[in-house]
Amino acid sequence: MVFRSLRRAALGVGGPAVDTVLDDPETRPGESLRGAVHLTGGERDVEIERIVLTVLTRDGSATRELGRHELAGEFRLKAGEARAVPLQIAVPLGTPITHVFGERVPGLAVGVRTELEVAFAHDPGDLDFVAVHPLPAEAAALEALRALGFRFKDAGLASAPVPSDWNSADVSQVFDFWVAPQYQQIATEVAVGFTTGADFVELVLDGAVRSRHDRGEPVDWEAEVDRLMRQIGQI
Known part of the structure; x- marks a missing residue:
């Protein structure tokens, strides 16, 4: 093209x-x-x-x-x-x-x-x-959210302060999702971000809980999202 x-x-x-x-x-x-x-x-x-x-x-x-x-x-x-x-x-x-x-x-x-x-x-x-487009690991994590029943709401650059390691170019991006029905008792929506380095990717939910992996590592992202959502429920 x-x-x-x-x-x-x-x-x-x-x-x-x-x-x-x-x-x-x-x-x-x-x-x-x-x-x-x-x-x-x-x-x-x-x-x-x-x-x-x-x-x-x-x-x-x-x-x-x-x-x-x-x-x-x-x-x-x-x-x-x-x-x-x-x-x-x-x-x-x-x-x-x-x-x-x-x-x-x-x-x-x-x-x-x-x-x-x-x-x-x-x-x-x-x-x-x-x-x-998302990197493969980021795309897999986003697909896991959708597979669990999360509904994509919108995305944009963060206007409020967020952890400094959310990005490597002084730009912070947040993906907002309506949460899946099974997590309605925890929250109604969740902010999703990624910290991506040369050899790792970290999924961050609500700027508070995170799951870090090597970028080439096979990850059960559905299980990781479930674990992080339950951590949010304990905060």
């Missing part, structure tokens, strides 16, 4: 065009996005000072930066010249998940912004959206 975003850079009439092409706009935290930035020269030669790629997350009207990578340094783009600059940018482990159970989370988005800087001008760039 190739994802294209063609636009004319905001560098004045007759300026260069920028076409960001991702090999695949589907990704997961900790993976990389690959593709190329295609430049087409305008009516005159321009000195490109640098091309910067930034991974951003947007929750409603709030935008936060997750990672930044300088793709290319100074070079001259001649009038009418076509040039492709390969791109690769890491998707931080703490990047919010935008798609749950195959559906997009309303109001939450992640994208890559391509910024073009030339002498005495700066094109802030458009945001090219990507779909961020």
Whole structure:
């Protein structure tokens, strides 16, 4: 799959065009996005000072930066010249998940912004959206919640303070579920989060109880969710 975003850079009439092409706009935290930035020269030669790629997350009207990578340094783009600059940018482990159970989370988005800087001008760039799916262990835990009878309510970035180890990119995401009938005496809804490292994943319920495992370890997530819910009932 190739994802294209063609636009004319905001560098004045007759300026260069920028076409960001991702090999695949589907990704997961900790993976990389690959593709190329295609430049087409305008009516005159321009000195490109640098091309910067930034991974951003947007929750409603709030935008936060997750990672930044300088793709290319100074070079001259001649009038009418076509040039492709390969791109690769890491998707931080703490990047919010935008798609749950195959559906997009309303109001939450992640994208890559391509910024073009030339002498005495700066094109802030458009945001090219990507779909961020859960890592396998996270997906298995979320599926276990659904199998137990929990109903997905919504997800977003936390506005209230949460434990600092909920993320690795200064962004905290919470998945809200209506609890399954068998736990109605404990709570009516529960907040679900993940702490994900290079080699581990930790399921966190209501910011209070947690279950940590190696990312490649087979886990009975239904049993773990049941155990954590009963711990919440004892708090």
